[in-house]
Amino acid sequence: MAEFLEQLPMPLAYFRLILRGFGDTPARREAILAGTGVSEEMLLDPSAEISLRHQIVQIENLIGLFGEGWALRAPALWNSTTSHGPLGVAGLAAPDLATMMDLIARFGFVRAPFHRTSLRRGANWCQLDFDLTVDIEERLWRSMMEIAFIGIRAGIGAVLAAPPTQARFFFACAEPDHAREVRAVLGDGVVYRARGNAIRFPAAWLKLPSPFADAALYAVAVRELQEAKARIAVPVDLLGRVERILKSQPAGRLAADEVARLTGVSRRTLVRRLSEAGTGYRELLDRELRGRAERLLQEDSLSHARIAEELGYTDPSSFSRACRRWFGRASQVSR
Structure with a gap:
């Protein structure tokens, strides 16, 4: 898991x-x-x-x-548009509430990959359903669902220019000890022991135009969401991320454990995914060092020993051996 x-x-x-x-x-x-x-x-x-x-x-x-009600202690954190990145920006910049709800259904998992969101419409109501896709403890997903509900409620309220008192918030779990705090933030329309996690509100709200509609901003935010969705839909470009991290290092060097931490995976996962990409961490590190060595040697302004130092070699002879392996001719490394 x-x-x-x-x-x-x-x-x-x-x-x-x-x-x-x-x-x-x-x-x-x-x-x-x-x-x-x-x-x-x-x-x-x-x-x-x-x-x-x-x-x-x-x-x-x-x-x-x-405690389990930690997310309710600072609801203002989840009310801000910027708290939810491009999804929050696109939602408020959308032309109307219907488009905002459609965006949440299409791209919600980009910001919260533990669930998939779908949109249902009845004659008089509309409902966002949140289906859990990861088997995690109730106390964990409930906290994340509370955050999602607070953010969506804030978005709806911004379009309504009033608290969405007619909205209903359904939790597929027993009523927790902090239920009073939940209702203080979400309102009286909170229901526990529901068949699924969902938000339901009057269908008439879908037609409401957003006072924050901005076509240019909306287009930019949606493009960013589409790019994020594409990164999730296919294997994460771990190879490119590792290469970028190595390029950002002063000497081009970094331990594999640290690279794994920076990319958000374990070392074992790092090794496996790089292997699936047809390479290994040592090969990537060697490639980065070779490229740097080639550029520095061409500058003809640094001594052999200084270049070795720049590339993190504690012994110039080790750098010489590496250059012979990379370039094949000792003349290219004798300075």
């Missing part, structure tokens, strides 16, 4: 947002990060990605710190 969860990419934005909202002391920040495998370097790296496994560990930590 852990390896399966590692294959599901999760936006690092939620992880950062949760850490900022709840890690208000050094001790809490450390406790929220414990066991996740997410480093401070990853949090600062805009190219770093995580998996659903990392997010689940973080949520387990939050439950340990604040």
Whole structure:
């Protein structure tokens, strides 16, 4: 199961947002990060990605710190359009509520890969159904579902310009101890022990135009969602991500364990996926070092020993052997 969860990419934005909202002391920040495998370097790296496994560990930590109703302690975190990335932006920039709901159904799993969303319409009602696709504990998926419901309720309320009091929020679980807090945020229309997780609201709302409609912004956000969907639909481009990470390093070097952390997978998964791509980590590292060595040698401004140092070789003779292996002629490395 852990390896399966590692294959599901999760936006690092939620992880950062949760850490900022709840890690208000050094001790809490450390406790929220414990066991996740997410480093401070990853949090600062805009190219770093995580998996659903990392997010689940973080949520387990939050439950340990604040209890199962932790997400209700800071509902403002989930109300912001930017909290939900391109999905939130596209939803509000959409021409009407019907388009917003369609976007959530089409692209919801891009931001929350633990469920698939579908849209049903009756004569007088419309319903978003959330079908769980990952076998995780109820206390974990319920927290994530609460966050999703708070965000969608905020989007509907923004279009209505009023609280969506007629909306109903269905949870496919027993009523938790923090149900009162849930109703304080979502309203009285919260129902537990439902057949499935869902949001139902009057069909007439679908025709409401969005006061935030912006065709250009909508188009940009939808393109980003389509690209994210394509990355999930096919095997993640781990090879390209590893290559980009190596290129970003000052000496082009990084331990395989650290690269695995930066790409959001275990070392075992990293090795397996690179093998499936027809290569290995040592080969990628060697290729990056060779390219750098070739460029530096052509500059003709650095000594052989300095180039070796630039590439992280502690012994110039090791660099010489590598150059002979790469370029085949000793004359190319004698400086």
